Amino acid sequence: MKKMDTYPQTLLSCEMHLRRRLLLTQSATNFTWKDIGESYDVTPTKLNTFIHVNKRASVDINLVSFLSALTRVPPGWLINKNPSNEWNLYSFDQLDEAFGIVCSEGELIQLLYDGIESRKHDMKCVILKVGCLTLYLRIECYNGGFMVEMFNYDWTIFQYLGKLLSHFKCSIGYIPTVTSYIITVFYKEPIICPSAFISSLNALYL
DSSP, X not given: OOOTTTHHHHHHHSOHHHHHHHHTSHHHHSOOHHHHHHHHOOOHHHHHHHHHOOOGGGSOHHHXXXXXXXXTSOTHHHHOSSXXXXXXXXXXXXXXXXXXXXXXXXXXXXXXXXXXXXXXXXXXXXEEEETTEEEEEXXXXXXXXXXXXXXXXXXXXXXXXXXXXXXXXXEEEEEEXXXXXXXXXXXXXXXXXXXXXXXXXXEOOO
């Protein structure tokens, strides 16, 4: 398991190209570079170019926003030597259709069913808008299971999402991040959880 009390300091102590390389390892993301290339048309060459680019002005903000969700770090950690610890959810709004989608309740449920049936390893950034609520979600499907990660937490959103997913009989857990921010997770096994993942061991019946 990643030591989250020392992992952020390790990342911050690295030069930018080393930090990016560490964040994009398979052990950090559960994705190989080949997986990323096949699913999102982000070739190993493009990833390698991003790792070594020095000028912030040369950075593809759409790619940064996607990699921020993939690696579960604020976007600034991928482009600034001394980043802020604040999470900026506006990065979801920077994503084009190749990386992120805006969907309805029904489309989200269908997305999860499709992921279960396809058994493909896939990650999508989803903005779900329902009434006055806007949910920013990272959805990873693999081998017939899934994780739905809430990037913006409040009790109303938690209850709403729990009820929406209740027929999947999800369990609940959470993922500590490089900041004090905690990502709440609804998950259906089988799924490969990240090394920092902590399960509440409670099934969800809301």
